[in-house]
Amino acid sequence: MQATPASDDHSDAERAHRFRDFQRIRAFSEQLCEHLVIEDYGLQTVVEASPPKWHLAHVSWFYETFLLRPLLPGYRVFHPRFEYLFNSYYEQTGSGFWPRPERGLLSRPTVAEVYDYRHHIDAAMARLIADCPASDWPTVEQRLRIGLNHEQQHQELLITDIKRHFAHNPLRPAYRADLPSSPIGEPDPLQWLSFDGGLGEIGAASGTGDFSYDNEHPRHRVFLEPFALADRPITNGEYLEFIADGGYEKTALWLSDGWATVRQHGWRAPLYWEEQDGDWRIMTLAGMRPLNPAEPVCHVSYYEADAFATWSGKRLPTEAEWELVATAHPVAGNFVDGGWLHPRPAAAGDGPRQLFGDVWEWTGSAYLPYPGYRAAPGALGEYNGKFMCNQMVLRGGSCATSREHARATYRNFFYPQERWQFKGFRLAESRS
Known part of the structure; x- marks a missing residue:
């Protein structure tokens, strides 16, 4: 053609x-x-x-x-x-x-x-x-x-x-058995990065020629108190510690709706995790594989991310905190273009790592319109605007996202109980 x-x-x-x-x-x-x-x-x-x-x-x-x-x-x-x-x-x-x-x-x-x-x-x-x-x-x-x-x-x-x-299939078939895998390892120590806060701007700028969705507009000012952000997402190994400490049994860690969801569905681990004779395995697009402690934890709900943060004495970052940090860094990472189709361990380096790719990162921000937002008229206006209720914002893209589809201003959104996307999280804390 x-x-x-x-x-x-x-x-x-x-x-x-x-x-x-x-x-x-x-x-x-x-x-x-x-x-x-x-x-x-x-x-x-x-x-x-x-x-x-x-x-x-x-x-x-x-x-x-x-x-x-x-x-x-x-x-x-x-x-x-x-x-x-x-x-x-x-x-x-x-x-x-x-x-x-x-x-x-x-x-x-x-x-x-x-x-x-x-x-x-x-x-x-x-x-x-x-x-x-x-x-x-x-x-x-x-x-x-x-x-x-x-x-x-x-x-x-x-x-x-x-x-x-x-x-869902007991045979656990592989979509592609030839997908690469990362060597089994342990996560490197989590580091904290401090930011002064202050007045900043988030949202996509108009008139640049770059593509953005309407929910990324208008660009607007935000004020942030000083905060710290973890240099990488939480890993499987760290999440195993939460499980071992009875994280899924301690009601005080959970939001009310989250605790009701855990009890209703019998959650005891992230989606796709299976324990066999004391060892954890995970369903991947290449079939069942041993759980790699160094990989970012994924397929967790907002409720699980929030409970882990509470257990850690931390919190999830706001989307404004995440975006202001991410804007200063190039969009690079493990995307669908690389052909792994699974999160990879964080590479060594200074500063924030894995901001883009690997796993979508839950934030503590509700999916709401930016100040001055107006949905477009007609059916195309239904694309994003009518979902601005009861959902939470995620940032960064995942190993299933196209590289050219990711950007610092991109606002993904899902209901807090949903887990089937490649969703993980990193921690934040307030600093005085």
């Missing part, structure tokens, strides 16, 4: 660049599924994790709904009911949506039909990028960038959802 950009001096190079991004990102979604067998595509073992074929179709639905149908003259939809089947939560599109818990109950459309749908969308998007009038290009370009970042989000979900589905 090739696209020849329309003749328009100010947008020719930009169109060609965006089209290459489109091809590359679309291809990566399908590359992630090359390791699946046909039976894997329809799995949905828990409500929060969708079937792989649903992800492949939903990201295509996004382009069809927000770009092709309104902006490509003469566009013909692939199937009139796909707008209902593959809408996720957008109420204002008018199509409604199939219930999230029942995505895995549909054997049709087949996997082959979903791939045909993707190819149909790819061909139409090539025409739109090449031929749309110059007057429409700013709108196309803006929505295309959202769509590409949206697809990268679902690439991460593809990986984490596959892991969740495979962990």
Whole structure:
């Protein structure tokens, strides 16, 4: 598939660049599924994790709904009911949506039909990028960038959802048995980094040309009291000490909702940990492996992170503290691009380590709008704004995140009880 950009001096190079991004990102979604067998595509073992074929179709639905149908003259939809089947939560599109818990109950459309749908969308998007009038290009370009970042989000979900589905299977199958692993070791001592606090600014700056979501805006001032931040995330070895000290049995360590969740689900360790004859093992995308004490602990809920912090006599950092520290450091780390698909031990070094990649880091901040935030009008305004309630902010990206998708201002958010993403945490404390 090739696209020849329309003749328009100010947008020719930009169109060609965006089209290459489109091809590359679309291809990566399908590359992630090359390791699946046909039976894997329809799995949905828990409500929060969708079937792989649903992800492949939903990201295509996004382009069809927000770009092709309104902006490509003469566009013909692939199937009139796909707008209902593959809408996720957008109420204002008018199509409604199939219930999230029942995505895995549909054997049709087949996997082959979903791939045909993707190819149909790819061909139409090539025409739109090449031929749309110059007057429409700013709108196309803006929505295309959202769509590409949206697809990268679902690439991460593809990986984490596959892991969740495979962990449900008593056979503990491997998504990729050839994934590398880190040598078993012990964590190096945790160090504390002090910061003076004071007046600073967080949030994405407007007018830079860099992509950011609406929930990263507007940039605004914050005042911080002096604080200290751990130089790396908490490790499996340190979390084992919490377990050994009865952390899951001591109600005084837990928030009320967290304690109720622990009791309801019988939690005694992070998700995917299994104790066998006194030794701990962990489910990975390469199958079961021995637990490595030096790796960052992951697949923990906000409640577990908060309980560990209380047990340690510390707290979780606020998102403002995290961002002001992270802004001073390059975005580098263990991302999906490196091919590990699992957190790695922190490398030796001075200053904060593993701010980006490896594990998303829970903060102590509720997911709320920044001062002056306004959601965009229409269905696209539902992307982030309507979820600003009852969720907590995470920062930094994980081993399943694309490197180009991470930045210091990125605000991820999940409900405090959720664990299936690669979520960890680092500690903070207030200083006088």
